[in-house]
Amino acid sequence: MQWNHxxxxxxxxxxxxxxxxxxxxxxQHYRKSVVLTLAGVVIFSLFIVGMWMSLERxxxxxxxxxxxxxxxxxxxxxxxxxxxxxxxWILSFSTLLSLIFICINIFRPEIHNxxxxxxxxxxxxxxxxxxxxxxxxxxxxxxINALYLLIRKTEKQASSIALCDNLVYVGSAFLIVGxxxxxxxxxxxxxxxxxxxxxxxxxxxxxxxxxxYIHFRxxxxxxxxxxxxxxxxxxxxxQVCWFGVNYLPAARGNSVHVYSQNL
Amino acid sequence: xxxxTPGYIEGWTICSGLFITGIVLQLYSGKIAPDxxxxxxxxxxxxLFLIGLLLFHLISIKVKGIQWFAGYAAAVTSLSSxxxxxxxxxxxxxxxxxxDLSRENGFVRTGFMQMTVSWPFILLMLYFLWILGLVVxxxxxxxxxxxxxxxxxxxxxxxxxxxxxxxSADLQRLRMTVSMDTPEWRATNxxxxxxxxxxxxxxxxxxxxxxxxxxxxxxxxxxEALPKKEPVNVSVETCPFEAELLDWKLEIVKxxxxxxxxxxxxxxxxxxxxxxxxxxALYVKAHNVTDDTRKEGWVSCGNYLFPYAxxxxxxxxxxxxxxxxxxxxxxxxxxxTKSGDSxxxxxxxxxxxxxxxWKIYQLSYDETLGKWSRYSVFELVKDPWLPVVYSGIGMxxxxxxxxxxxxxxxx
Ligand code: HEM
Numbered sequence: 001m002q003w004n005h006x007x008x009x010x011x012x013x014x015x016x017x018x019x020x021x022x023x024x025x026x027x028q029h030y031r032k033s034v035v036l037t038l039a040g041v042v043i044f045s046l047f048i049v050g051m052w053m054s055l056e057r058x059x060x061x062x063x064x065x066x067x068x069x070x071x072x073x074x075x076x077x078x079x080x081x082x083x084x085x086x087x088x089w090i091l092s093f094s095t096l097l098s099l100i101f102i103c104i105n106i107f108r109p110e111i112h113n114x115x116x117x118x119x120x121x122x123x124x125x126x127x128x129x130x131x132x133x134x135x136x137x138x139x140x141x142x143x144i145n146a147l148y149l150l151i152r153k154t155e156k157q158a159s160s161i162a163l164c165d166n167l168v169y170v171g172s173a174f175l176i177v178g179x180x181x182x183x184x185x186x187x188x189x190x191x192x193x194x195x196x197x198x199x200x201x202x203x204x205x206x207x208x209x210x211x212x213y214i215h216f217r218x219x220x221x222x223x224x225x226x227x228x229x230x231x232x233x234x235x236x237x238x239q240v241c242w243f244g245v246n247y248l249p250a251a252r253g254n255s256v257h258v259y260s261q262n263l
Numbered sequence: 264x265x266x267x268t269p270g271y272i273e274g275w276t277i278c279s280g281l282f283i284t285g286i287v288l289q290l291y292s293g294k295i296a297p298d299x300x301x302x303x304x305x306x307x308x309x310x311l312f313l314i315g316l317l318l319f320h321l322i323s324i325k326v327k328g329i330q331w332f333a334g335y336a337a338a339v340t341s342l343s344s345x346x347x348x349x350x351x352x353x354x355x356x357x358x359x360x361x362x363d364l365s366r367e368n369g370f371v372r373t374g375f376m377q378m379t380v381s382w383p384f385i386l387l388m389l390y391f392l393w394i395l396g397l398v399v400x401x402x403x404x405x406x407x408x409x410x411x412x413x414x415x416x417x418x419x420x421x422x423x424x425x426x427x428x429x430x431s432a433d434l435q436r437l438r439m440t441v442s443m444d445t446p447e448w449r450a451t452n453x454x455x456x457x458x459x460x461x462x463x464x465x466x467x468x469x470x471x472x473x474x475x476x477x478x479x480x481x482x483x484x485x486x487e488a489l490p491k492k493e494p495v496n497v498s499v500e501t502c503p504f505e506a507e508l509l510d511w512k513l514e515i516v517k518x519x520x521x522x523x524x525x526x527x528x529x530x531x532x533x534x535x536x537x538x539x540x541x542x543x544a545l546y547v548k549a550h551n552v553t554d555d556t557r558k559e560g561w562v563s564c565g566n567y568l569f570p571y572a573x574x575x576x577x578x579x580x581x582x583x584x585x586x587x588x589x590x591x592x593x594x595x596x597x598x599x600t601k602s603g604d605s606x607x608x609x610x611x612x613x614x615x616x617x618x619x620x621w622k623i624y625q626l627s628y629d630e631t632l633g634k635w636s637r638y639s640v641f642e643l644v645k646d647p648w649l650p651v652v653y654s655g656i657g658m659x660x661x662x663x664x665x666x667x668x669x670x671x672x673x674x
Contacts, residue, residue, distance in 0.1 A: 118589060118590070118591055118592060118611070118612035118613065119612055119613065122613045169666055169667070169669060170667055172663075172666060173663040173664070173666040173667035174663075174667075176659060176660075176662075176663045176666070177660060177663045180656050180659060180660055180663075183656060184656070187649075188613050188614075188615065189612065189613050190624070191436060191615070191622065191624050191642050191644040192434070192436070192644065192646075193427075193649075193652065193656075194427065196352070196357065196378075196379055198353060198357075201349060201352050201353040202353050204349055205346060205349045205350055205353060208342055208345065208346040208349065209346065211342060212339055212342050212343055212346065215335050215338050215339050215342070216335075216339055218335060219334075219335035219336065219339065237350075240353070245353075248353070248354070249356070
């Protein structure tokens with residue numbers, strides 16, 4: 001399995017997800033859209049498994065490989081939200097977001113590289129990155145919901161911001177686990193659990209952003225607009241942490257977290 | 264919006280006050296000496312901090328006014344102020360904390376380029392910890408079982424941060440370069456001072472496992488990998504091996520992982536050689552499917568002893584082998600302690616060795632010699648507060664599970 005096979009898996013998955021997203025608007029098609037989303041997820045996971053086997057390492061090293069996981073987890077996060085809270089539009093958004101990442105991978109492919117430098121060869125590597133990607137996907141959905149709330153200003157806001165809350169609790173749980181796994185791994189690989197490396201600094205900032213959101217919501221449940229802006233701000237911090245540090249002049253040549261030369 | 268909310272004004276005022284005090288202290292007295300808080304001063308001040316917290320908490324039961332410090336407004340404002348400093352830190356290049364700032368001017372003197380040892384950061388951090396401590400005490404003093412998740416999250420974070428802050432001065436990170444067959448007990452610290460250790464390390468053997476050799480195309484003139492935007496390469500896993508790079512069909516007929524380059528007059532030839540300094544070489548036959556030209560010859564990455572060899576395919580490009588990437592490197596060592604024990608062990612990246620309270624990490628080796636390196640560089644770390652930090656981390660991991668379960672609220 002190689003990157004040039006990606007289209008053969010991504011396209012059918014995307015079609016499944018898109019049809020499911022459309023069907024989701026009609027309550028009588030609920031089951032069909034769940035099954036179709038799952039089918040897309042299965043097809044997509046075949047590619048990930050294939051890549052994993054042919055690379056002989058988890059596909060988690062380069063930006064393209066992590067985008068792969070992002071496009072994989074988004075529909076899953078969307079599906080769980082859809083099944084749990086029955087939001088009709090959520091699948092459309094998760095599909096759209098996933099599609100964006102798929103397109104980036106198709107139009108900016110990366111070289112096939114098997115090598116995994118010694119520091120990355122650790123049992124902590126896969127859980128650390130996968131848990132982070134899950135958190136990112138959940139926060140992505142929460143951010144979309146916040147934007148939707150700010151634009152639509154519907155009467156049903158009371159219930160919809162509760163969706164943000166739930167997603168932020170779930171996302172923060174993943175984020176905290178990802179961060180702490182990272183700390184334990186850093187201790188084993190570099191001798192210290194926290195070194196304020198640029199990536200770590202921005203991870204701390206992201207974590208603080210979401211913790212502020214949680215407490216602000218508990219404190220001032222009626223100030224929803226401020227809460228939505230906080231959520232969007234936190235998501236921006238997260239973007240800086242994810243790929244922004246690769247471009248920040250302050251982090252250039254200064255971060256142990258920049259592994260791939262071609263982004 | 265926050266301006267009208269009582270509670271937030273106080274919070275912002277206190278945080279700005281601490282920030283300005285921090286800046287003034289920074290400008291007058293310079294940064295915090297990183298080893299100000301060595302044992303036992305850190306232990307004493309840590310205990311005092313905890314006693315102070317407890318007293319403050321007990322007083323706040325009577326004096327309602329100061330219960331504000333254990334509430335949401337204090338938490339949100341102190342977290343936000345700290346977040347601001349962390350963002351500044353993320354946007355400015357950070358200098359090592361041992362670097363001397365006193366001769367610098369302007370922005371640099373504010374200490375923002377050594378954020379973690381600057382006064383504003385430390386003051387806001389301590390204030391933040393103070394509030395977190397009060398929050399925990401207040402909830403613990405009227406504990407109910409449904410608060411379990413809360414306690415794991417907040418107390419866990421408090422313990423982890425407390426251990427990290429008060430333990431930071433006791434953290435020792437030393438570097439030691441150990442040559443083959445010569446025991447070494449001296450290491451250097453971050454200030455480049457020599458430190459003698461109660462243990463000695465002797466390097467017995469150093470090994471590198473490498474990934475299979477790779478082939479790629481280089482532009483003859485610019486030296487850039489081709490094609491420019493997305494360079495291609497093949498990894499030669501077995502021999503014989505066939506592969507394609509752009510419009511070239513490659514056939515690898517000989518693979519010498521241990522080779523010596525021998526040049527006579529105008530040709531460079533590679534033969535099998537198992538001695539020290541051997542390099543890696545491939546004999547490649549290339550066939551261009553577009554214009555049907557054929558080329559063949561040796562390609563080698565070379566090393567400090569033998570030259571590299573590339574195969575010139577046409578005027579535009581050559582076939583080369585980039586330096587082989589290490590998959591694993593390890594040092595077989597003998598460790599001697601003062602008590603007369605000796606121990607044989609292997610140290611590699613991600614697999615440090617623990618001896619007498621020290622953890623020994625494989626850091627690097629002589630990169631010019633590569634797999635024939637005659638020395639290994641180790642990092643020795645001693646962090647007596649680590650158990651404190653780890654118990655906090657453990658609690659937070661449990662707390663995360665509670666956070667996850669507590670999420671699905673009825674909508
Ligand atoms: C790991 C990070 C944190 C998480 C996941 C978290 C989560 C929560 C949650 C879910 C609650 C509501 C719990 C309940 O009412 O039972 C809460 C309450 C609270 N948290 Fe946090 N929090 C975190 C860190 C902090 C920090 C750093 C502070 C302060 C500096 C703080 C201050 C507070 C306060 C003041 C309350 C209200 C307590 C009370 O009413 O007794 N939290 N937190």
